[in-house]
Each structure stands twice: as C-alpha cells, then as structure tokens.
Amino acid sequence: MGTFSMPSLGADMEAGTLVEWLKHPGDRVERGDIVAVVETQKGAIEVEVFEAGVIDRLLVEPGTTVPVGTPMALVRGPGEEAIEAPAPELVSAEAAAAPAPSVHPAPPPSAPAAEAPGRPRASPAARRFARERGLDLVGMTGTGPGGAVVSADIERSAASPAPAPHPTRGLDLAEMRRAIAAAMARSKREIPHYYLSTTIDLTRAHAYLERINAERQPADRLLLPVLQLKAVALALRRMPEFNGFHTADGFQPGTGIHVGTAIAIRGGGLATPAIHDTDRLSLDALMAHLRDLVARTRVGRLRSSELSDATITVTSLGDRGVESVFGVIYPPQVAIVGFGKPVERPWVAEGRVVIRLLTTTTLAADHRVSDGHKGGLFLAEIDRHLQEPEKL
Amino acid sequence: MTVQTAAAPKSGVVGNVVQTTYREALHDAIREALLKDQRVFLMGEDVGRYGGCYAVSRGLLDEFGPDRIRDTPLSESAFVGAGIGAALGGMRPIVEIMTVNFSLLALDQIVNNAATIRHMSGGQFNVPVVIRIASGAGRQLAAQHSHSLENWYAHVPGLKVVAPATVEDARYMLWTALEDPDPVIIFEHVMLYNVTGILSADGGPVDIGKAVIRRPGRDVTLIAYGGTLGKTLDAAETLEADGIAAEVIDLRSLRPLDTGTILRSVSRTRRAVIVDEGWRTGSLAAEISAIIMEDAFWDLDAPVSRVCTAEVPIPYPRHLEQAALPQPAAIVAAARATLGR
Numbered sequence: 148m149g150t151f152s153m154p155s156l157g158a159d160m161e162a163g164t165l166v167e168w169l170k171h172p173g174d175r176v177e178r179g180d181i182v183a184v185v186e187t188q189k190g191a192i193e194v195e196v197f198e199a200g201v202i203d204r205l206l207v208e209p210g211t212t213v214p215v216g217t218p219m220a221l222v223r224g225p226g227e228e229a230i231e232a233p234a235p236e237l238v239s240a241e242a243a244a245a246p247a248p249s250v251h252p253a254p255p256p257s258a259p260a261a262e263a264p265g266r267p268r269a270s271p272a273a274r275r276f277a278r279e280r281g282l283d284l285v286g287m288t289g290t291g292p293g294g295a296v297v298s299a300d301i302e303r304s305a306a307s308p309a310p311a312p313h314p315t316r317g318l319d320l321a322e323m324r325r326a327i328a329a330a331m332a333r334s335k336r337e338i339p340h341y342y343l344s345t346t347i348d349l350t351r352a353h354a355y356l357e358r359i360n361a362e363r364q365p366a367d368r369l370l371l372p373v374l375q376l377k378a379v380a381l382a383l384r385r386m387p388e389f390n391g392f393h394t395a396d397g398f399q400p401g402t403g404i405h406v407g408t409a410i411a412i413r414g415g416g417l418a419t420p421a422i423h424d425t426d427r428l429s430l431d432a433l434m435a436h437l438r439d440l441v442a443r444t445r446v447g448r449l450r451s452s453e454l455s456d457a458t459i460t461v462t463s464l465g466d467r468g469v470e471s472v473f474g475v476i477y478p479p480q481v482a483i484v485g486f487g488k489p490v491e492r493p494w495v496a497e498g499r500v501v502i503r504l505l506t507t508t509t510l511a512a513d514h515r516v517s518d519g520h521k522g523g524l525f526l527a528e529i530d531r532h533l534q535e536p537e538k539l
Numbered sequence: 540m541t542v543q544t545a546a547a548p549k550s551g552v553v554g555n556v557v558q559t560t561y562r563e564a565l566h567d568a569i570r571e572a573l574l575k576d577q578r579v580f581l582m583g584e585d586v587g588r589y590g591g592c593y594a595v596s597r598g599l600l601d602e603f604g605p606d607r608i609r610d611t612p613l614s615e616s617a618f619v620g621a622g623i624g625a626a627l628g629g630m631r632p633i634v635e636i637m638t639v640n641f642s643l644l645a646l647d648q649i650v651n652n653a654a655t656i657r658h659m660s661g662g663q664f665n666v667p668v669v670i671r672i673a674s675g676a677g678r679q680l681a682a683q684h685s686h687s688l689e690n691w692y693a694h695v696p697g698l699k700v701v702a703p704a705t706v707e708d709a710r711y712m713l714w715t716a717l718e719d720p721d722p723v724i725i726f727e728h729v730m731l732y733n734v735t736g737i738l739s740a741d742g743g744p745v746d747i748g749k750a751v752i753r754r755p756g757r758d759v760t761l762i763a764y765g766g767t768l769g770k771t772l773d774a775a776e777t778l779e780a781d782g783i784a785a786e787v788i789d790l791r792s793l794r795p796l797d798t799g800t801i802l803r804s805v806s807r808t809r810r811a812v813i814v815d816e817g818w819r820t821g822s823l824a825a826e827i828s829a830i831i832m833e834d835a836f837w838d839l840d841a842p843v844s845r846v847c848t849a850e851v852p853i854p855y856p857r858h859l860e861q862a863a864l865p866q867p868a869a870i871v872a873a874a875r876a877t878l879g880r
Contacts, residue, residue: 270840272809292879297840298809 148227149198151220153213156187156454159329161285163187164212165219174202176222181450183219188286188326190319190418190447192454200224212283269296276301286325323416334478338393339514342473343522347530348496349489349504355536371489372408372463373434377539378532379461379484380404380426386525388517389482389510390458398481398516407457407477408437410444418444419477421457430539459483471507481513484529555740561703562732564710565595565671569633572717573603576631579717582609582618583635583671592637593673593732619645619670623653623722626668631717639674639688639726646691653722654697665720669713675728675766675816676864682852685860687816689726689765690823693794700794701747702726702765706736708745708791715744723747726793728766728816750797752804756784759810759874762801762827764790767814767865774870785874793823801827802835809840810877814865819847841877846870 153163166184170176181193182202203223207213267284269277273296277284282304284296291297334340352374360368383390383404391401404426407419420443422428422436443449457477463486464472470490474483487507494503508529510522517525532539559567572579581596587610590597600608611618615636622634636642642649649670657665676685693700699721703709709727716723753768754775763771768789775785786804790796805811811831815824824845831843849863 270809271837272840275837290879292841292876295841295879297879299840 148203149200149222149224150218151182151196151222153185153207153215153217153219154194154451154455155215156185156192156451157326157330159326159333160187160215162212162214162283163192165207165209166191167209168205168220169193170196170202170220172202172204176200176202179452185451187454188319188322190323190449192449192451194451196222198222198224200227267296268293270298272298273301276305280305286322288325320412320414320416323412323418327417330477331475334475338476338478338481340476340511341514341519341522343510343512343519343526344471344473345508345523345526345530346505347508347533348494349506349533352533352536353489353504367431369430369434370437372461372486373430373437374533374536374539375463375486375529376406376408376422376425376437376461377428377430377433378529379459380406381532381539382525382528383459384426385528386521388521389512389525391481392458392479393481393513393516394479401458403458405456405458407460407480408440409460409462409474410441412445418449418454419457419460419462420444420449420453423452423456461486464488471509473509474511476511476513481516482525483511485509485511556737557740558735559706559710559738560732561706561709561727561734561736562593562595564706564738565713565727565732566597566599568710568713569596570599570602572631572633572714573599573607575714576717578629578631579633580607580609580625580630581633581635582611582622584611584613584618584637586610586635591635593727593729595732596635615641615644616648620648620652622668622670623648623656623666626653626666626722627656627664632668633713633717634668634670636670636672638680638684638729639672640683640686642670642672642688649692649698649722649724650695654695657721658697666722667717667720668722669716669725670722671725671727673729674726675730676848676853676860677730677766679855679857679860680729681855685729685853687766687818687848689793690817690821690826692724693796693823693826695794697721698794699723699747699792700726701792702728702790704728704731704763704765704768704789704791705753706734706738707742710738711742711745712747712791715747718744719747726765730766731769734769745791748792748795748797750788750790750792750800752786752800753789754785754787756786756808758784758786758808759812759877760786760788760801760804760808761812761814761870761874762788762790763814764793764823765816767816770865770867771814771870774867774874777867777871778874781875781880783874783878783880796827796830798830798834801830805831805835806838809838810874811839812844812846812870812873812877814846814870816848816865818850819845820850822847841879844873844877846873 164186166186168183170182176182176196177199178197179195182196183194185192185194200222203221205220207219269284270291276298287296287300289296290300356369387400390404392399403424405421405423406425407421409419411417420440459480460477460483462472462474468488471487472485474485476483489504489506491502492505493500510526512522569581585592586596587600587608619634622632625632653666653668674687692698701712703712761771771787775787778785786808788804813824813827815822817823824847828843846865846869851863854860854863
C-alpha cells in the first residue's frame with residue numbers, strides 16, 4: 148500500500164492546506180495524475196501522484212492544514228487487497244489544530260524536503276494566543292525581538308479576515324511575498340554567491356527567429372526566451388555542476404535538466420516553475436510549455452512537480468528594460484542565469500565595427516559547488532549554443 | 540495614595556502637602572516614633588553627637604538625650620546584637636548601620652539570631668528590631684562603602700527587607716516597620732538623602748509588604764527599587780517620547796516580594812526589565828526573573844531582561860563608578876529590545 152503525502156513544494160514550505168480531492172476512493176490513478184489541490188504560500192497547487200494504483204482511502208479532509216510529509220491518502224498498488232481494518236478517521240481541520248497528536252503516526256521525513264521544517268520563533272504568549280484562537284504560527288511574520296512572533300502579531304492576524312476553512316483557489320500575494328522573503332533570505336544567508344557577467348551576441352538568434360516567425364501565425368511564433376532556455380539546458384549537459392541541489396550532504400546533481408523560469412505575477416509576486424527535461428524538448432514544445440506556464444502561473448494553478456523540481460533558474464528582466472540582472476539563487480538550487488534586455492550596439496567583429504544585437508548574460512552560482520572558472524565556461528557554452536540557433 | 544516621584548517641583552508648602560528631603564523625612568519619622576513610643580530608641584555609629592553619618596539624626600540627641608540617642612563603639616556585631624537583645628527585652632530599637640558593607644560584620648547577629656529566634660523558641664520570643672542600613676553607590680566612596688547587598692538579606696527567611704525609594708516612603712515606612720513583631724531591615728540608598736519631594740502632611744503608615752506602580756503603562760514593565768527607581772522613571776520618560784508606554788513598579792519590599800503586583804503587570808505588558816543596583820549574578824533581579832518565568836511564562840512576548848551593576852567592585856573614579864551602575868540609557872535600550880526595537 149503506497150502513501151500519498153503532503154509534498155514539499157519549496158524549501159521553505161512547512162505545511163499545506165488541502166483544498167479539494169480530485170480523486171476518490173476506488174479511482175484508478177497513474178503516475179503523474181493530479182489527485183488533489185493544495186493551497187500553499189505560492190497559491191493553489193495541483194498535486195500529482197507518483198505511483199500507479201487505486202485510491203484506497205483518503206486520510207485528510209479538505210480544509211485541513213497538515214505538515215509536509217503527512218500521509219494524505221493510501222494508494223493500493225496492482226494486486227493489493229483493500230485494507231479490511233476499520234478506516235482511520237479523517238484528519239479534520241479541528242483535529243489538526245488540536246495540540247494532541249492525531250491518530251496517525253508522526254509524519255515521516257519527506258524525500259523532497261530540503262530540510263526539516265523548523266519551529267517558528269514565537270513568544271510563549273504568541274503560542275498560547277495562537278492555540279486559543281486555533282491559528283497556525285507557521286508562515287506568520289513576527290515583529291518581536293529577533294523577528295519572533297509575539298502576541299500582538301497573533302491579534303492582528305486574528306483581527307484580519309480569518310482564512311476560510313475551505314480555501315478557495317487562487318493567489319494570496321501576501322503569502323507569496325512571505326514565501327519569497329523566506330527563500331531569498333535563506334539564500335543570502337546560506338549561499339556564498341559569486342557573480343559573472345558576459346555579453347552575448349544575439350544577432351544570429353534574432354535573425355533565426357525572424358526567419359522562422361515570418362511564416363507563422365502570431366500564436367505559433369517563437370520568442371527569444373525559448374532559445375535562451377534551450378541554450379542554458381544544452382549547456383548544462385556539459386556543465387552538470389550548475390544543475391542540481393545543495394543539501395546537507397553536499398551537491399546532488401539533478402536527475403534531469405528541469406529549468407525553472409522566473410515568471411512575474413501582476414500585483415507583485417513571482418514563481419519559478421520548472422519545465423521538465425528542457426534539454427530534450429523541441430523549440431515548439433518548449434514555447435507551448437512556456438505559454439501554458441505563464442498563463443497558469445498568473446492564475447495561480449501550478450503543479451506540485453513544477454514547483455519542486457527545478458534544478459536551475461533562468462530569469463530575464465529584459466522586457467522590463469534592464470540591461471543586466473544578477474539573480475539570487477533559489478535554494479537548494481545552485482545557480483541562476485540572468486538575461487538582460489537585447490540592445491543594438493556597436494561591436495567589433497572580425498576587425499570592423501558593426502551593429503550587433505547584444506545582451507548581458509549573468510550567472511550567480513553557489514561557490515560551495517562551483518568556481519568562477521567553471522562558471523565562465525558555463526556562460527561561454529550558453530553563448531556557443533546561441534550562436535547556432537538552428538541546432539537548438 | 541499619592542504617587543510621589545523624585546522629580547517633584549520645589550514648591551514649599553502647597554495645601555496639605557509639604558516639600559521636604561528624603562533625609563528630613565527619615566528624621567521626622569524617627570522623631571515621631573520617639574515621641575509616640577517610649578520603648579523606641581536609636582543607636583549606631585555617630586548617630587548622637589555627630590548627627591548621623593548622613594545627618595539623619597541631627598538634633599535628636601539634644602531633644603531626646605543620650606539614653607534614647609546612643610552613640611556606639613565601632614563594632615557592628617556588638618551594637619546590632621545589643622539591639623536584638625533590647626528588642627527581646629521589650630524595647631523597640633532602631634539600629635543604624637553606616638553602610639551595607641559594614642553590616643557584614645553583623646551578619647551573624649542578623650542571620651543567626653534576629654532571623655531565627657522566633658522560630659527556634661517555638662514562637663515564644665520575637666525580635667521587633669528595626670535596622671536601617673545605607674547602601675548603594677554614587678558618592679565616590681569606593682569599593683568598601685558602595686555596594687548593594689540587599690539581596691543577601693532578602694534571601695533570609697525570618698527577616699523583612701524594605702527599600703523606601705520616595706520621600707513619602709522614607710517618612711511613613713518606619714512606623715510600620717516598628718510595629719512589625721519581627722526584624723525589619725530598611726535600606727536607604729545613599730543617593731536619595733538629598734532628593735526632595737512633596738509629602739502629604741497627613742500621610743499615614745504604608746503597608747510595607749506591597750509594591751506600587753509609580754507609573755502606569757501598557758508596553759513593558761520596568762521593575763526597580765530604592766536608588767534605581769528615579770533612573771527608571773527617567774528611562775520611562777525617554778521611552779514615552781519614543782511612543783513606548785513603560786509601566787514602572789517600585790518594589791518597596793524586597794522580602795517578601797509582592798509577586799502579585801509583578802505578575803499582574805507583566806501579564807498585561809508581556810515584557811519585563813528588572814533594574815537592580817546589585818550585581819547580576821545571584822541578584823534580586825535574578826529571583827524576580829525566575830518568578831516571572833515560573834508564573835507568567837505563557838504571558839511573555841520577550842525574554843525577561845536585567846539591567847544590573849557591572850560585576851566589579853564599585854570603582855572610585857566618578858566616570859568608572861557611573862559606568863558600572865545601571866543608567867537610564869541602558870534601561871531604555873533594554874526596554875526597547877524587549878519590543879524588538
């Protein structure tokens with residue numbers, strides 16, 4: 148009997164709220180099927196199952212917030228008998244809020260979680276207030292000594308509209324901001340970043356896109372970010388030290404090249420969903436993925452694997468008009484590549500000053516894992532791929 | 540009761556209040572006791588002809604004579620012991636010790652006799668002695684005349700220990716202490732003798748077991764006694780300018796501690812800073828902090844903070860002496876820290 152658990156959808160996630168079940172006992176599921184929607188700081192996430200079988204039993208009621216790793220459903224594998232024992236009680240919102248442990252054993256450490264969820268720093272009074280009001284300290288912003296959550300924070304939180312017991316799908320930008328704050332603060336606290344910058348000539352890539360797009364309908368046209376994503380993905384095949392995670396055991400190379408792409412959200416906020424196996428997708432497939440991702444990110448409907456699987460991030464602020472962007476690594480990743488705005492500039496090529504379309508390309512990487520020398524080679528490799536756009 | 544602060548205006552007699560000094564208030568209290576009760580007498584080093592080391596008893600020898608205002612030899616053990624004996628014999632002695640450092644010579648009499656006889660006699664004999672002790676630093680009297688060892692006495696069951704911090708308490712605590720059937724030690728901080736304040740002319744005895752809130756506030760509780768009360772009230776003024784409403788508790792009684800007043804205040808403000816001129820290690824501040832932890836833990840929003848004297852013998856040079864003592868700036872900083880500011 149397999150277990151479907153609350154997934155970790157980011158290094159900073161400690162708990163999630165089940166919004167709804169999309170599968171029910173008796174339903175057959177295949178690996179990758181979406182079985183539930185979970186509300187997190189990043190919005191409502193469609194969560195996939197990782198094993199095939201039949202949903203045997205649901206262990207958590209919609210509206211319940213449970214820590215990462217908590218079993219939420221049992222999945223009967225092929226040939227397995229249904230459990231005869233009396234069904235365990237559903238974990239309800241009430242039971243989860245109660246201090247006593249539920250009937251279920253302590254959640255096992257979940258594999259994708261980068262670190263054990265930490266106890267939020269909170270004063271004794273804040274803890275008592277939160278318990279009396281049934282509020283969760285996790286994710287609350289503290290204003291006390293050392294950023295501790297204090298009783299006034301709980302009172303403010305209780306005074307603001309209470310979270311609906313059954314959260315609706317969508318984006319909570321304040322929550323997202325807190326998630327970004329936690330991840331970025333951790334990054335700057337823990338990761339010794341080093342930064343490299345180089346100028347890449349995009350003239351050929353641009354010409355290639357013009358040629359291809361000339362015969363296409365606007366909806367089918369390829370955009371420059373697709374070439375950049377693919378170039379980064381291909382470069383990573385040769386430079387695996389930029390693709391993966393830094394954990395307590397050191398660097399763990401990614402099992403595939405899943406490039407996360409930074410997508411800004413109107414009203415503030417940011418998500419970096421992964422495009423799985425970016426290096427193996429055609430440019431058209433990549434473009435379709437990117438359009439789909441942008442659309443879903445902006446309404447807050449991403450899948451769990453998209454949020455947790457990215458092995459590197461690419462950020463491009465070029466359309467905001469900046470010439471270079473030095474990124475902050477999204478932990479536990481080890482690198483982020485930034486593309487600036489492409490601009491036409493005088494450039495010396497083959498002994499002559501010519502007009503070229505140039506972009507400043509940057510790399511911020513984790514010095515615990517790689518050195519500047521390798522970083523330079525990585526940027527050069529990205530450059531090389533962008534000079535041969537037809538091979539991307 | 541009227542709340543007195545050390546910073547009262549110099550206004551002479553206004554209505555039924557008078558302006559006086561802490562020294563005069565003590566003098567008037569002793570004189571009143573001598574007049575009221577023939578069993579009361581004062582003894583100590585230089586209390587008679589010299590008028591007292593801090594001039595508290597000036598003029599009393601002329602008024603009451605050498606039987607009731609007694610100069611003693613320089614032997615704390617002897618004259619404190621004599622005071623205990625007189626108390627056992629039915630008198631109501633007031634014994635003055637020049638400084639808490641010298642009181643250590645009388646520790647045996649105070650701890651082994653005054654504090655124990657009621658217990659060891661099965662309640663047959665009580666010891667209604669009042670011992671006045673000057674304590675504290677600030678007058679450049681160096682490391683043998685400047686310490687704050689109130690907590691040594693507050694540690695001992697069988698004693699009551701009080702610390703009047705205002706002119707009013709200086710005036711009205713003595714009679715309550717004399718009426719107490721057990722030994723009471725009154726600590727007078729040396730920097731308070733010259734402080735002026737206003738006094739209700741018709742004030743009555745004060746309940747020496749109760750702390751008092753000298754300034755109400757909602758954001759943080761500042762707990763002080765004796766010589767640190769004025770500095771703490773100054774700190775509260777500064778904090779108010781920053782929008783922080785500090786509540787200031789004057790402990791008054793160091794044994795027993797008025798835990799109810801402390802806990803009620805801290806439960807309201809959720810934060811506490813204890814200001815104590817004693818050394819931090821093993822201090823009264825440590826005891827109060829432990830009480831708060833034991834009984835108000837779930838009301839706290841910040842760790843309890845202490846502002847104490849630096850752990851050095853009190854230095855002689857003024858700048859070092861001042862640097863060693865709790866000062867308003869440190870109190871302000873500690874209070875702000877409990878608010879995360």
